[in-house]
Amino acid sequence: MGADAAPPSGPALAAGRPGGPAAAGPGHLAADPAVTAALTAGLGPDAKDLRGLSPFSSLAEVLAVLDLAGDATPPLPVRCLPSAHGGVLGAQLLAQQIVLAERLAPGRTTQTMHTVFPNPGRFDAPVDVDVEWLQAGRTYATLALTFRQDGRPISRGDVLLGAHERDFVRHEPARPDGWSGPDAAAPVDHPMLPWEVRVAPGPSPYGLDLWQRIPDAPADPALARALVAFTSEPLLVPRVTTAHADRGAVSLAPDQRLSAAILAQTITFAEEVDAREWHLVRIDSPHAGNGRVLGRGEVYRADGRLCAVFECVGMLRALAPKRAT
Template sequence: MDAQPVIEFLGDVPVLQRLPSSSIRKIAQHVVIKHFNSGENVFQEGENEGDIYFISEGEVEVSRSFHADNQDCQVFQWKKFDHFTRSEFVGQEAIIALTKLTCLMLPKKYSHLMHPESIWSQDINLETIAPVEHILSLDPLDLNTFRGITLKGAPKSDKVYGGQFMGQALSAASKTVNFLKTLHSFHAHFLLGGDVNIPIIYQVDRLRDVPNFATRRVNAVQKERIVFFLIASFHREEEGFDHQESTMPSVPDPETLMPKYGLEEGVKLPRNHPRRVEASTSTSVPWPTEIRPVDDTQSHSTHTKRSPSISYWLRAKGRLPDDQTLHRCVGAYFSDMLFIQISLNPHRREGIIPSSISLDHSMWFHRDFRADEWLLYVIDSPTAYNARGFSRGQMFNRKGELVLSAMQVGVVRALKTPSSSSTASKL
């Protein structure tokens, strides 16, 4: 079997989809094709117990005894995309080919490839891992369920940062899809504020799998309630038309711009929030993003009326793995920074404390990009009405190519005085 068909097959094996794409490619290099006739026992005497078999064609029947007298026995079947290994209880288990059977066998000495350090990297070093990769690394609980946490130092206010919800949910969705299909769009809804002190459980529904597309729904659950959900679509790369009407504005290069104090800590944190320089650990992470505003609007008072638009360069701190889906998850994570708040700009004045709450967020990914290289984020708010603001954004790479588009609607309100009872968390 040629290398590409092996990679394509392994990418459709559910248990492998949660692995880093680099691990799947390495597994494809080491699997051995095994053929069996109908009625043949898959395991022969003396074969290695640690070898892992992935069924490519055919079905097997498994009979497993629970007691030495073989009185209690369980019988079930496995088919294409299922996997199995020889049980340590060899004498009490039989795996028989029901039909002509073809398996791809991964020898025991490569079984470590099935147990990477994270869903994005086979090996990670907590001292050198990019902070945003650490934030978007989830713990697989089963094939369709993942657990994420809010790390100390990551962007947040008193609630989970919206970009974290999107980035982690998309990470979960992508780990149930053949890695040859890349995220191209999603539509998300923020239902309840997330609790930063407890894990978030991401439950993935596999809605559609066809040759070129896959669709997933992800529910983010805390305290047995859905606090956030999105529907994401994945597309296999193919030839197509190519044009771009949007033009990147002429702006200074990021190297010529200075970061604004407080901005890299995020607009949802106090302006006097201290900067921290620390190594990433299992429970903390440094601020993950470098930001270079094109103008000085962020130095204005929160009471100063200004245009509902902003442009800034941004990139992930550190180096990310060469996994395009991860870079797109990071792009989604970026996109919620200084987004719906822009619709408040024309309404800022003395005596008014502006408040915003995200309702829904949509994104479309047009071209491959690297999130650890500078991207220009151009945001404007065409309208606000009936206590809802609308913002839209475009990200360009340094070549001027439009790599993604985003839109968001949120509740925008004015709190009359600082002493007023806060309604920021009420819809």
């Protein structure tokens, strides 16, 4: 789904405003103008505190919607975070899928998860989760988690989980080029990430390096993975839109509005990550066009070890105004 947005010029993006009600269409809103404003401000010298643009403001609120048990009978009810645009946050759905899958399959951890967002939803309406076991063995388990609202799917996550195993072979990348630690990044109060966040330019004009640590997070590896997935989702569309706006390469006519959504996302975990310690979320976009934007990212520990990779496809287009009915 999309939402109205201010014309993407520098001042308009920096100002930001809450989005309107969700429009009909696939997916969910990936980032409203408040998130775009936060990222713009985080990379510039002004407006370091935009936390007031978010309807939620604390880690406790995020953890509350991740308080899920695996011993209930499906369909399982879940709670939603409020959102400025009225929709269900994709970041929340990704995080809930990881926690719920690991609660349902104890002793196994999320290896990879692919999630699609076929329909919009509203945060103020009930959401239930259907659980389908695709496979369960000694080492691996595969689940399909479908989040529904009024009987209609708003997301489906296919989750592959596995038990820990010893190395047979091992290789991993060296510390990435352009590496700079959190001390070299600019602090920013991000409206979607109510914890310590610092940002710096990424590996390309369409990239971003975001350092974060969540010292008050529980010592729960499932929640750590969930919080990493939560962070990975709301970054791509604002960064790409801002980068094009900074170059003067995007504009909206007075009768147009911006429609932006993440349609699908995959995240794969390679190593454990402790959300309480500094870790880097690096995003980049190799392509945007045809009304779509492709994104990819990596998550590194502060020592340079790769922990996770993710990819997403988003919708980014200009729409004519809604006709009065």
